[in-house]
Amino acid sequence: MDTSSAAARRVDLGLALGTVVVVALTVGAGVDAERAPSPVAYVFALGFGAVLLVRRRWPVAVLVVTVLGIFVYYALGFPAIGQALPAAAALYSAAELGRTRTALVLGGLLVGVAAYFRIGEGLPPTYLLGYELLTNVALVAAAVALGVSVRVRRASRADQERARVAALAEQAAEAGRRLQAQRVRIARDLHDSIGHTLAVVAVHAGVAAEAVGRDDEVAAAAIAHVRDATGSTLRELRSTVRLLRAAGDDDAGGTAGMGGVPALAESARAVGLDVDLRIDVADAAVDPAIGAGAYRIVQEALTNVLRHADARRVEVVAAVADGWLDLRVRDDGRGPDGAGGGGQGLRGMAERAGLLGGTLTSGRGDAGGFVVHARLPARLSS
Template sequence: MSESRLSEPGVSEPGAAPRAVDPRVTDVVLALAMALAVAVVIAADPDAARHAGPGAYLFALGFGALVLIRRRAPRTMLVLTVLGVFTYYALQFAPIGTALPAVAAIYSAAEIRRTGWAVGAGTTLVGVATYYRTVGNTPEEALAPYELVTDVALVSAAIALGVAVRLSREARVHEARAAEQRLQAERLRIARDLHDVVGHNLSVIALHSGVAAEAVGRDDDAARRALGHVREATSGTLHELRSTVRLLRGPAGGPVGGPASGPAGGPDSAPTGLAGVDTLAASARAAGLVVDVEVDVPAATLDGAIDAAAYRVVQESLTNVLRHAEAGRVVVSVRAAGGRLALRVADDGRGAGPGLVPGTGISGMRERVALLGGTLTAGDAPGGGFAVAADLPLRLETGEA
């Protein structure tokens, strides 16, 4: 018979210490406790000399031994326990109550989502015991109300405890999985931010390195200016890498966040939001682009996550223009209207040529925007060139990350 285990292996809370007690040790202790409890009840019978022979104590050991299979075969344990109780009374051994030997089996079944089995077994035991004590003709078979109450209480308590333990365990597992999902989402966000920042800075470095190489010996001032831009972009990239490493090395429960500075180079000088778009534009202008920026978003209009996402879309879009578009001009337009943020970055370059096959940059932008309840399109613009357009809510709805 195939059975489910009581616990879910491999799922543990992040950072949780290893389990101190082996579950097998716990089961052995429970088995001994069950056998001892039944044996004590047998020995306490007033007519133990007549009803409590070696066979009765063997049943006590049997009820205890069944506890040892509760993790591997809880339903088998439950069925064998119920049959064992009926057999025990059929042999007219000392009364031990119908529920006591089955408490561990009923609890185990309830703990692994076999609550119906647990209720059925408990109802069967109490019902059969009540029937025979009601119709019996001997004093021993007479119904004792307190025994009925005791049996019902034991069965109910075992089921309730099993369900409570299961729900508590499932809640811990759910919390652990939710924490892992949050951690993975945060790692993905950090990776996207680092991709955006480093990708932009490397594009700037590549362009200005080319300018410097062409100007050396012909226009040393232009070469020095280009190398200055390279130095600033390199400094910014190193700063972002150090910030990310510090973040990843920080305490597990500490605050989290992505790279904080702008892409152009000044450490901590450019905010990661629409307020930093001018710095992005300045970096692109220094690389030779004509950049027009039109931002019409009142202060305090956007949630922080929306503001940061809009910044990253502009950053990645400008990076793609610098890398692939062969453009001379790019227009960045951001407007807030009707509860939505409309963002568009369009250039006058060569459009979606072979170098602009959608890759991780555009895919990352699309995923970032979608997670916030928005949409993003990227492709050739009607009048030529390439355009990225994003539509985002101004505020996050409850439950959005």
């Protein structure tokens, strides 16, 4: 038996014992001193309490049995115990368990029948209306009102608990969505970073392979570039792992930002690509998340040029105007069949720009080659 069930049984037992004690004491008080109490009257008192043990399962039946028991008790001529007193707990139980109308009807019936017979016995109407009837009506009303109050409070607590559970479920769902978004962002960042590094490594490895045995100095320089590129990427991977282990979120997506774009340009220049870098963006001009997004877009665009475009020159231009970061990466390669063959890379850049509230377009430039154009809000909306 769980805790709530045990508590309910204790309440039922308390009501039953309380009813037995109160009715039994009333029976004893109503017996003339010269006459011994009738054992049957006390059996009725025990019965009025015993039926309350099943009040939760059959609240209406318990109330009906109690009212009929009171009628039988008085019909047998036992000492007066009050018409509403033995039924108080049964009336309360019916109202508590949602049978308010039934409790009021049967309570009114009990008081009305009792009043009728009391008048028939010759009880003065003034006494009946001024004391006994008023007392019985007040007792019935109080028992029903208490039952309704308990039921309303219980329903209110249940509603609050449901609201709390729903709020917790929503918080868990939101945490899951944020975790999924974090995973997607990390996957995209790792794809951009490692893809760029592998493109640089592939070019330098090719140069080294061709130079070995013919120009060892060139081969050594190419291998050094491979070492530098892989070392930088390994440092970024370690930084990402530290970020994942740290508590809290990092909306900026790591330490990459517009300040890291010159290093990307140097990496591309090291493999023979002429990079014209024109960055007119102050450190505080854009939010960290915007700067990180712009960095990744430049990184992916340069990676596509190295992989697909067969270009010799790339122009990277970035500036902030009217609350927007305008970013262009233009090459002189094969155009849509070259850098445009990036496929997943172009889609990833467009998705990243969209998540930040901006746009990204790509296509053949007016003077040939391929252009990636991103417009990102300088500040994230609150």
